[in-house]
Amino acid sequence: MKKRVVSFALAATMAVTSLAACGSSSTGATAAATTAAAEKKEETKAETEKAAESAATEAQKEAGGDLAGLEPVTLTIYSPGNENSVPTKTIAEYARLVNEASNGQITLEVHSSGELGNDAEALASTRLGTIDIIFAGTSGFTEFYDKAKILDMPFLFKDADQAYEVTNGELGDKIFSGFEDVGLVYLAEGDNGMRQVSTTEAGGPIHSAADVEGVKLRVPTSQVYLDVWQTLGANPVALALNELAIALSNGTAEGQDNATYHLVANATYDDIKYFSFINYMWMGCTMAANKDRFDALPEQYQTILREEAKKAAKYSFDTIKEDNVTARKTLEEAGVQFDDDPDIQSFKDKLDIPNFYKKYEGESWYDQELLDALLAVNK
Numbered sequence: 001m002k003k004r005v006v007s008f009a010l011a012a013t014m015a016v017t018s019l020a021a022c023g024s025s026s027t028g029a030t031a032a033a034t035t036a037a038a039e040k041k042e043e044t045k046a047e048t049e050k051a052a053e054s055a056a057t058e059a060q061k062e063a064g065g066d067l068a069g070l071e072p073v074t075l076t077i078y079s080p081g082n083e084n085s086v087p088t089k090t091i092a093e094y095a096r097l098v099n100e101a102s103n104g105q106i107t108l109e110v111h112s113s114g115e116l117g118n119d120a121e122a123l124a125s126t127r128l129g130t131i132d133i134i135f136a137g138t139s140g141f142t143e144f145y146d147k148a149k150i151l152d153m154p155f156l157f158k159d160a161d162q163a164y165e166v167t168n169g170e171l172g173d174k175i176f177s178g179f180e181d182v183g184l185v186y187l188a189e190g191d192n193g194m195r196q197v198s199t200t201e202a203g204g205p206i207h208s209a210a211d212v213e214g215v216k217l218r219v220p221t222s223q224v225y226l227d228v229w230q231t232l233g234a235n236p237v238a239l240a241l242n243e244l245a246i247a248l249s250n251g252t253a254e255g256q257d258n259a260t261y262h263l264v265a266n267a268t269y270d271d272i273k274y275f276s277f278i279n280y281m282w283m284g285c286t287m288a289a290n291k292d293r294f295d296a297l298p299e300q301y302q303t304i305l306r307e308e309a310k311k312a313a314k315y316s317f318d319t320i321k322e323d324n325v326t327a328r329k330t331l332e333e334a335g336v337q338f339d340d341d342p343d344i345q346s347f348k349d350k351l352d353i354p355n356f357y358k359k360y361e362g363e364s365w366y367d368q369e370l371l372d373a374l375l376a377v378n379k
Contacts, residue, residue, distance in 0.1 A: 067105050074107040075132040078116045086319050088112040091135050094312035101304045127183040129290045138284040146365040152224045154281050160194050163282045164317045184288040188309035190316035192283035193259025198275040203254035205274040208343040209350040218253040244268045261323040264330050276339040
């Protein structure tokens with residue numbers, strides 16, 4: 001009997017040992033499989049990253065063309081504004097974009113803050129070739145290229161986003177198609193703000209066209225601006241920007257027509273009480289290159305400069321949009337009341353758009369076909 005018990009115990013011990021051995025074998029196999037899978041995953045990840053890097057390199061080569069064998073080039077680019085202005089920030093971004101797209105082959109040497117002259121002087125220098133690329137207010141170009149005056153027409157674009165799409169597309173190319181005749185190459189159109197209307201306590205809130213009747217409104221020294229506000233029934237006062245703050249303070253002017261961020265940037269809001277988003281006129285900044293310098297560049301470089309200019313232009317629109325938000329907060333803190341939904345149609349009706357444009361059909365820049373195409377986009 002005792003022998004049978006011992007035998008049974010031994011058998012049981014062997015069985016347990018056997019079960020333990022099976023369990024150990026299973027765990028070892030699982031661990032090995034897990035290690036192999038992890039190693040495979042790392043290999044796959046490395047291969048994916050390598051493929052992505054290769055694709056990015058190929059995409060960069062395709063975007064910039066094959067630059068092998070081309071000599072590096074350095075170009076001068078200039079914005080007359082100060083270092084914190086949107087145009088200057090834009091050319092700095094453009095320089096970065098071009099350098100990246102060309103794999104460092106094209107360097108844009110950025111200048112600003114009046115160091116190469118004011119707008120008129122810098123534009124003359126660009127046409128002569130002492131400045132290679134310029135980014136400045138479009139109005140300055142109209143002194144020698146009047147076809148761009150078409151962009152001064154009121155209610156041409158419903159908002160800045162539409163202005164970007166139009167001026168950097170086929171219609172923009174048509175507007176600036178004669179640039180080569182004045183020694184320039186058109187690259188892109190950036191933003192300088194959508195003009196609104198803001199008034200002092202004396203000017204009162206502006207919701208519809210009827211509200212501007214008799215208001216003394218400061219406008220730039222431009223005949224078109226004077227024509228617009230006279231037709232609307234206001235008393236426009238043409239003043240230089242540096243005279244505006246004093247004019248608003250002493251009552252010479254009871255309002256202004258500026259973009260939101262311009263009020264804050266130019267410190268002309270101390271006496272402003274009301275602000276209305278009528279989106280009546282868009283202002284642009286034009287990027288152009290000296291024709292001889294541009295034509296002498298390899299075709300691959302020309303392509304990069306054109307493509308990256310459109311991206312830089314978009315950067316200017318995005319930056320001003322952000323600046324407008326910040327400026328509004330500043331104005332609200334100063335007690336300015338905003339009308340976000342004025343009766344824009346009443347302004348168009350009072351001006352009799354599009355018939356208002358025919359006032360200028362005798363001007364050399366007037367182009368009915370081009371105006372019709374622009375208005376078709378704004379329907």
